[in-house]
Amino acid sequence: xxxxxxxxxxxxxxxxxxxxxxxxxxxxxxxxxxxxxxxxxxxxxxxxxxxxxxxxxxxxxxxxxxxxxxxxxxxxxxxxxxxxxxxxxxxxxxxxxxxxxxxxxxxxxxxxxxxxxxxxxxxxxxxxxxxxxxxxxxxxxxxxxxxxxxxxxxxxxxxxxxxxxxxxxxxxxxxxxxxxxxxxxxxxxxxxxxxxxxxxxxxxxxxxxxxxxxxxxxxxxxxxxxxxxxxxxxxxxxxxxxxxxxxxxxxxxxxxxxxxxxxxxxxxxxxxxxxxxxxxxxxxxxxxxxxxxxxxxxxxxxxxxxxxxxxxxxxxxxxxxxxxxxxxxxxxxxxxxxxxxxxxxxxxxxxxxxxxxxxxxxxxxxxxxxxxxxxxxxxxxxxxxxxxxxxxxxxxxxxxxxxxxxxxxxxxxxxxxxxxxxxxxxxxxxxxxxxxxxxxxxxxxxxxxxxxxxxxxxxxxxxxxxxxxxxxxxxxxxxxxxxxxxxxxxxxxxxxxxxxxxxxxxxxxxxxxxxxxxxxxxxxxxxxxxxxxxxxxxxxxxxxxxxxxxxxxxxxxxxxxxxxxxxxxxxxxxxxxxxxxxxxxxxxxxxxxxxxxxxxxxxxxxxxxxxxxxxxxxxxxxxxxxxxxxxxxxxxxxxxxxxxxxxxxxxxxxxxxxxxxxxxxxxxxxxxxxxxxxxxxxxxxxxxxxxxxxxxxxxxxxxxxxxxxxxxxxxxxxxxxxxxxxxxxxxxxxxxxxxxxxx
Amino acid sequence: xxxxxxxxxxxxxxxxxxxxxxxxxxxxxxxxxxxxxxxxxxxxxxxxxxxxxxxxxxxxxxxxxxxxxxxx
Numbered sequence: 083x084x085x086x087x088x089x090x091x092x093x094x095x096x097x098x099x100x101x102x103x104x105x106x107x108x109x110x111x112x113x114x115x116x117x118x119x120x121x122x123x124x125x126x127x128x129x130x131x132x133x134x135x136x137x138x139x140x141x142x143x144x145x146x147x148x149x150x151x152x153x154x155x156x157x158x159x160x161x162x163x164x165x166x167x168x169x170x171x172x173x174x175x176x177x178x179x180x181x182x183x184x185x186x187x188x189x190x191x192x193x194x195x196x197x198x199x200x201x202x203x204x205x206x207x208x209x210x211x212x213x214x215x216x217x218x219x220x221x222x223x224x225x226x227x228x229x230x231x232x233x234x235x236x237x238x239x240x241x242x243x244x245x246x247x248x249x250x251x252x253x254x255x256x257x258x259x260x261x262x263x264x265x266x267x268x269x270x271x272x273x274x275x276x277x278x279x280x281x282x283x284x285x286x287x288x289x290x291x292x293x294x295x296x297x298x299x300x301x302x303x304x305x306x307x308x309x310x311x312x313x314x315x316x317x318x319x320x321x322x323x324x325x326x327x328x329x330x331x332x333x334x335x336x337x338x339x340x341x342x343x344x345x346x347x348x349x350x351x352x353x354x355x356x357x358x359x360x361x362x363x364x365x366x367x368x369x370x371x372x373x374x375x376x377x378x379x380x381x382x383x384x385x386x387x388x389x390x391x392x393x394x395x396x397x398x399x400x401x402x403x404x405x406x407x408x409x410x411x412x413x414x415x416x417x418x419x420x421x422x423x424x425x426x427x428x429x430x431x432x433x434x435x436x437x438x439x440x441x442x443x444x445x446x447x448x449x450x451x452x453x454x455x456x457x458x459x460x461x462x463x464x465x466x467x468x469x470x471x472x473x474x475x476x477x478x479x480x481x482x483x484x485x486x487x488x489x490x491x492x493x494x495x496x497x498x499x500x501x502x503x504x505x506x507x508x509x510x511x512x513x514x515x516x517x518x519x520x521x522x523x524x525x526x527x528x529x530x531x532x533x534x535x536x537x538x539x540x541x542x543x544x545x546x547x548x549x550x551x552x553x554x555x556x557x558x559x560x561x562x563x564x565x566x567x568x569x570x571x572x573x574x575x576x577x578x579x580x581x582x583x584x585x586x587x588x589x590x591x592x593x594x595x596x597x598x599x600x601x602x603x604x605x606x607x608x609x610x611x612x613x614x615x616x617x618x619x620x621x622x623x624x625x626x627x628x629x630x631x632x633x634x635x636x637x638x639x640x641x642x643x644x645x646x647x648x649x650x651x652x653x654x655x656x657x658x659x660x661x662x663x664x665x666x667x668x669x670x671x672x673x674x675x676x677x678x679x680x681x682x683x684x685x686x687x688x689x690x691x692x693x694x695x696x697x698x699x700x701x702x703x704x705x706x707x708x709x710x711x712x713x714x715x716x717x718x719x720x721x722x723x724x725x726x727x728x729x730x731x732x733x734x735x736x737x738x739x740x741x742x743x744x745x746x747x748x749x750x751x752x753x754x755x756x757x758x759x760x761x762x763x764x765x766x767x768x769x770x771x772x773x774x775x776x777x778x779x780x781x782x783x784x785x786x787x788x789x790x791x792x793x794x795x796x797x798x799x800x801x802x803x804x805x806x807x808x809x810x811x812x813x814x815x816x817x818x819x820x821x822x823x824x825x
Numbered sequence: 826x827x828x829x830x831x832x833x834x835x836x837x838x839x840x841x842x843x844x845x846x847x848x849x850x851x852x853x854x855x856x857x858x859x860x861x862x863x864x865x866x867x868x869x870x871x872x873x874x875x876x877x878x879x880x881x882x883x884x885x886x887x888x889x890x891x892x893x894x895x896x897x
Contacts, residue, residue, distance in 0.1 A: 120868065121844065121848070121867075121868040125848070230843070257845075552838035552874075553838065555838075557838055557839045557872075558839055558840065561839065580871070582839065582872070583870075583871050583872055583873065587864065587873060591871075593871075677888070678885070678888035681884065681888060682881050682884060682885060682888065683874065683875070685880060685881055685884060686874070686875035686876070686877070686878060686880075686881045687875050689863075689875070689878055689880055689881070690863050690864065690875040693863070694863075
């Protein structure tokens with residue numbers, strides 16, 4: 083390399099990059115980019131090659147952060163070279179803002195690329211290698227996480243891979259620094275790869291027509307041409323000032339002609355060819371030694387029978403709870419049902435074959451939903467019936483109502499009686515202080531009672547069972563079967579992840595909606611999250627209330643919420659047509675949950691909950707107290723009476739639960755829980771209230787994130803749609819349930 | 826990977842990715858809850874889990890190791 087770097091690129095004739103592109107921009111020399119799929123260890127390698135100091139800045143016009151730093155002299159890597167840590171990409175034809183930034187960095191010209199790959203997932207990396215080859219950018223391929231690949235029985239022949247690609251291939255374990263010195267040495271050997279994907283004859287012809295019109299840039303003409311053929315709209319603004327208008331017209335015409343010859347989108351066809359080539363090369367260089375083969379070869383018949391029996395037993399128990407057939411409610415039938423489920427769980431704990439069978443069923447169409455039903459039923463029994471029915475009753479009625487609240491009330495009364503006159507506090511102020519602590523909207527009588535007596539025991543049980551699910555490897559399978567439903571709705575597979583994440587925290591899930599390709603898709607996913615995905619704490623409280631409600635209640639709630647999601651998703655997908663993208667997820671084996679993992683995860687979640695939720699409860703209660711003291715609460719309750727009482731047939735006091743639900747969803751649900759416990763809500767009213775509050779905008783934090791991601795106008799517009807929509811759905815459910823004779 | 830580094834990695838329950846606490850904190854960028862939130866987001870799929878705390882680190886010392894689990 084010429085200029086300020088120390089790497090020497092030999093002549094271009096032998097496949098390496100010419101040092102000077104002839105545009106006179108000498109400052110570009112000495113730039114190396116780290117490119118690779120998301121989370122393959124680029125940042126660890128970047129840190130190792132650069133030291134600690136890095137300039138982190140947003141890429142112009144985006145919110146994507148890019149790190150740059152001068153390289154430390156390592157091997158043939160010179161001290162004057164700038165390294166750029168690019169955002170993770172799965173393709174150089176961008177489908178997200180992150181991918182566009184990386185593509186743009188390459189467009190502006192780098193002298194070489196260090197492509198970092200996850201050795202466990204070689205095909206994914208080779209798709210990017212193919213595009214770097216097409217772009218004519220010299221690179222070295224770093225196979226990182228070789229230890230994890232070896233753990234999975236993957237043995238990659240790096241010499242054979244290097245020969246096939248025509249570039250150096252280096253095995254590394256970046257977190258322990260292994261292979262990084264060799265990487266520094268190998269950078270001088272970076273070359274332009276001759277690796278090519280076998281495109282169709284029509285695509286090759288189109289590329290040949292376009293390539294001459296796109297020569298002379300920092301990036302290779304074939305790479306640019308394939309981006310054009312793929313219909314990359316984001317490339318247009320870059321090409322417009324650089325390519326003459328007639329040439330652009332010709333390119334457009336060639337793209338149109340190619341598209342007319344193909345059945346699907348050209349970009350999809352090109353990518354299929356790359357995936358095919360990457361898989362073929364992976365097979366050529368990878369040897370798999372799997373420890374699962376003998377297990378899968380062994381007969382799983384008996385375990386299949388036990389798994390299916392447990393599934394049937396669970397459905398029988400559920401049917402009994404729903405009073406569908408009287409004999410299913412017989413204690414003997416229920417005992418046999420629970421024994422069958424218990425036998426299946428014991429078998430899953432002890433026999434790997436059983437876990438293989440469960441794992442297979444859990445992600446299959448049809449039966450995967452039956453497995454999901456079983457999982458939900460068991461959670462409902464554990465959280466709703468067991469935890470809520472016993473722990474809440476004990477804590478709320480015995481501990482708080484019987485002991486803590488009277489004790490604190492007495493202490494507050496005594497303290498105020500003794501201290502107020504001495505401190506010159508008037509009777510009215512003393513009364514206010516008393517109400518703020520132990521009054522109808524007091525921080526102890528409401529905030530702490532709700533948080534510690536109602537929600538904490540329920541979410542403890544829910545977090546416990548959720549940790550078991552997490553540690554068992556069930557969640558990826560849930561994503562797979564939900565993905566199928568979303569595809570049926572016409573939504574992109576990428577929308578699944580934010581939805582699954584929303585079950586944890588809607589606020590963070592709203593941020594992950596950034597992975598959606600278009601702004602419209604991002605808004606749609608944000609809307610669906612805000613509309614119908616309850617967060618974990620709210621879901622726990624709702625499950626807790628279901629334990630005290632008839633068995634039809636969870637089915638009605640689940641049916642309505644899922645139905646609304648499907649309806650809105652389907653309508654929106656009709657309004658927002660576009661290519662469907664695939665969900666790529668590595669599905670691990672079903673594992674035996676480990677006690678230590680479950681305890682640690684449950685405790686960590688509980689600590690998080692107490693630290694973050696309780697202060698919000700106290701703040702929300704204080705706001706409620708202020709609204710009450712100033713008379714505003716009465717006006718709000720009166721103003722909402724037509725909707726709350728008229729449409730939803732709920733007591734006017736339910737407005738308070740909806741109001742505090744805006745601080746935290748679970749807080750609002752706890753308000754409904756308390757009303758039900760106090761006998762102020764009948765089962766139909768409780769279900770209507772839960773459906774309405776689930777469909778409401780999640781919480782104030784989520785609202786702010788929506789403002790941040792999409793702007794105030796969109797956030798207000800979403801809220802303006804969601805609030806009346808939730809009330810309309812609630813009132814329709816109210817009328818429907820009453821029409822079929824439920825109370 | 827050294828054993829101590831491996832011990833400190835978090836395994837994503839959704840996608841199986843292994844990442845460090847620092848990598849998990851990258852989700853705090855741009856989040857309004859960043860200062861109060863102790864959740865870590867998986868850099869690959871975004872799935873969030875609570876980060877290690879003093880309490881869980883202390884508990885971990887008393888709980889049996891999860892290494893070498895006999896999974897299928």
